[in-house]
Amino acid sequence: xxxxxxxxxxxxxxxxxxxxxxxxxxxxxxxxxxxxxxxxxxxxxxxxxxxxxxxxxxxxxxxxxxxxxxxxxxxxxxxxxxxxxxxxxxxxxxxxxxxxxxxxxxxxxxxxxxxxxxxxxxxxxxxxxxxxxxxxxxxxxxxxxxxxxxxxxxxxxxxxxxxxxxxxxxxxxxxxxxxxxxxxxxxxxxxxxxxxxxxxxxxxxxxxxxxxxxxxxxxxxxxxxxxxxxxxxxxxxx
Amino acid sequence: xxxxxxxxxxxxxxxxxxxxxxxxxxxxxxxxxxxxxxxxxxxxxxxxxxxxxxxxxxxxxxxxxxxxxxxxxxxxxxxxxxxxxxxxxxxxxxxxxxxxxxxxxxxxxxxxxxxxxxxxxxxxxxxxxxxxxxxxxxxxxxxxxxxxxxxxxxxxxxxxxxxxxxxxxxxxxxxxxxxxxxxxxxxxxxxxxxx
Numbered sequence: 527x528x529x530x531x532x533x534x535x536x537x538x539x540x541x542x543x544x545x546x547x548x549x550x551x552x553x554x555x556x557x558x559x560x561x562x563x564x565x566x567x568x569x570x571x572x573x574x575x576x577x578x579x580x581x582x583x584x585x586x587x588x589x590x591x592x593x594x595x596x597x598x599x600x601x602x603x604x605x606x607x608x609x610x611x612x613x614x615x616x617x618x619x620x621x622x623x624x625x626x627x628x629x630x631x632x633x634x635x636x637x638x639x640x641x642x643x644x645x646x647x648x649x650x651x652x653x654x655x656x657x658x659x660x661x662x663x664x665x666x667x668x669x670x671x672x673x674x675x676x677x678x679x680x681x682x683x684x685x686x687x688x689x690x691x692x693x694x695x696x697x698x699x700x701x702x703x704x705x706x707x708x709x710x711x712x713x714x715x716x717x718x719x720x721x722x723x724x725x726x727x728x729x730x731x732x733x734x735x736x737x738x739x740x741x742x743x744x745x746x747x748x749x750x751x752x753x754x755x756x757x758x759x760x761x762x763x764x
Numbered sequence: 765x766x767x768x769x770x771x772x773x774x775x776x777x778x779x780x781x782x783x784x785x786x787x788x789x790x791x792x793x794x795x796x797x798x799x800x801x802x803x804x805x806x807x808x809x810x811x812x813x814x815x816x817x818x819x820x821x822x823x824x825x826x827x828x829x830x831x832x833x834x835x836x837x838x839x840x841x842x843x844x845x846x847x848x849x850x851x852x853x854x855x856x857x858x859x860x861x862x863x864x865x866x867x868x869x870x871x872x873x874x875x876x877x878x879x880x881x882x883x884x885x886x887x888x889x890x891x892x893x894x895x896x897x898x899x900x901x902x903x904x905x906x907x908x909x910x911x912x913x914x915x916x917x918x919x920x921x922x923x924x925x926x927x928x929x930x931x932x933x934x935x936x937x938x939x940x941x942x943x944x945x946x947x948x949x950x951x952x953x954x955x956x957x958x959x
Contacts, residue, residue, distance in 0.1 A: 540858040544906060584802050584854060591805060596911050621908035628856030632849060635857065641850050648846075658839055661780050665788035665847045672788070713948040716785055720778035728777055 528746035529639050529647045535749070536631045538757040543624045545761060549616045552623035559627050563634050573637040577630065585622050592618035641666050646740040657729045664719070672712060679707045775839075778951055779831050787843035790823035791851045798854040810909060810916065814923040818931025821867050821895050822939075825932055828871055829888065829940040832880055832953035837871035859906060866899035883957070885937050892933025896924045 543555055563570050596618060598611025641663060648659035683703070691700040723729075797819060804812040827840040845864035849857045874891045900921055904910050909917060940954060949955040 536857055540856070544858075547908075580854075587802065588805060591810075592908065595810070595916070596908075597913060617908060617911055625855070625907065628858060629854055632856040633852060636850060636852050639850075644846070644850060657775070657777075657780055658843070661784040661787070661839075661843050662846050662850070664781060665784040665791070665843060666850065668785055668788050669792070669851075672785075709943065710946070710948065712785060713943075716778060716781045717951075720776070720781045723777050723781075729780075 527638075527749060528740070528742045529635075529643050530651050530742055531746035531749045531753075532635050532639060533647070535753045536635050538753045539627065539631045541757060542760055543627045546764070547617065547620050549619035549623065551764065552620040552627070556623045556627045556630075559630050559634075563630060566634065566638060570634060570637050573633055574630075577633050581626055581629065585626055588625065589618050589622040592621055643740055646736070646738070650736070650740060651742065655732075656734050660728075668715075671715070672708070675711050675715075676704075676708055679704060679711070774833060775831075775835075776951075779833070779836075782830065782952070783827050783836070783840045783843055786823040786827050786840055787847045790820075790844045791847045791853075793819065793823075794848055794853050795851065802854075810912065811920050811923055814920045815927055816931065817896065817924045818892060818927035818929070818933075818935070820863070821871075821892070821928065821932045822936055824864075824867055825871060825888070825891055825895070825936040826940055828875060828891075829883060829936050830943070830949060830952050830954045832883070832957070834872070834876070834880060837875070838868040841865070841868040841871075859903075862902050862906070863899050866902060867895045870895040870898055883937075883954075885934065888937040889929045889933040892928040892930070892936070893925050894928075895932060896928040897921065900924055 539555070539559065543552060546552060546555075560574075563574055593610060593614050594608065596611075596614035598613030598615075598617075600612040602610050602612055602615065604610075645659050645663045648654040648662065649656045688700075691697045797816060800816065801813050804816065823844055824837045824841040828837045841864035842861075845857075845860040848860045853860060871891055871894075874887070874894050878887055904917070909920065912920075943949055944954050947955075
């Protein structure tokens with residue numbers, strides 16, 4: 527499916543989860559998203575497995591904090607000054623489901639989309655000037671390069687006999703030395719990259735040609751229509 | 765009259781590369797901060813998490829402080845939101861994009877008020893302060909803060925504003941000046957202004 531269709535799906539789900547604030551509806555939306563995710567294949571299921579652990583660590587404390595903090599009128603139980611109400615339970619569950627749905631839809635988009643296709647979508651379908659759309663792939667390309675550089679700097683510091691820092695002061699000093707080295711290397715790399723791009727004529731023309739086109743297929747158009755129609759019906763009916 | 769394309773041509777390649785690097789750095793920082801944020805949520809609920817809000821905005825404000833051109837904050841924040849979405853974050857795509865738009869709008873408005881010419885510590889702190897409230901309104905709707913009592917909401921907003929002033933406005937100025945002093949930023953407007 528084209529990234530634009532997936533983006534529309536994420537947008538429609540976002541509109542739905544932001545519209546409702548009852549636990550029942552949010553729970554249903556969450557289950558639908560989970561069911562769609564599980565049907566998308568082994569790769570997405572693996573991502574879901576990783577996300578599930580992360581969500582439990584995040585969602586359970588979030589739910590209980592909301593439940594305790596939120597006000598309500600129908601008490602469920604009272605423990606000293608603490609009063610826990612049904613209204614708070616309903617709203618806390620709704621907000622927790624909402625957050626998990628927002629998180630999962632983004633995770634599904636991420637797991638099923640190549641960053642290169644997102645950049646193509648930005649330029650070819652959403653008409654973002656290519657100089658800025660390209661910056662997205664540039665940022666993603668810099669990530670492993672700079673991580674590698676950070677590792678090199680750390681090793682260099684060790685080879686030069688720098689002892690592991692002890693105490694807050696030494697940690698701050700070590701962090702400062704490390705970040706200065708990272709910064710100077712990043713700026714040098716930035717200048718080299720920009721010079722190389724300028725030399726190759728990057729940005730010289732307002733439009734550019736593409737080696738690979740990524741047109742929206744009929745299936746993706748139909749899918750987009752179905753998402754929008756389903757969202758409109760849900761908003762109208764409920 | 766300048767067209768949108770010619771306006772965007774104002775940015776040099778090195779400026780675009782800088783924005784990309786800052787967006788990438790923010791995405792990495794956000795992944796790290798999400799666990800800190802969860803710890804703070806568990807520790808002190810919504811008010812404790814508000815203390816680190818300023819760090820989330822620093823990359824766009826720092827880009828603006830270095831490049832000093834209209835549109836810098838908008839482009840950097842939108843790049844940051846896109847990269848965050850592609851790398852994954854705990855709040856989802858919608859929150860990343862809406863937050864980026866809110867921050868960008870506030871930062872660009874304040875810089876426009878000062879005609880993109882004044883960059884002292886007061887202006888930077890004002891930028892940090894003003895970047896907070898708009899996203900707070902959206903976040904309150906999105907994450908259910910609206911149901912908290914008025915005292916909690918007010919305290920959270922005040923803590924966020926202080927965080928914005930210190931961790932975004934003031935810290936951007938400190939980092940930007942330290943970077944400019946190394947002489948490596950000569951090709952940017954900050955380097956020319958320091959001369």
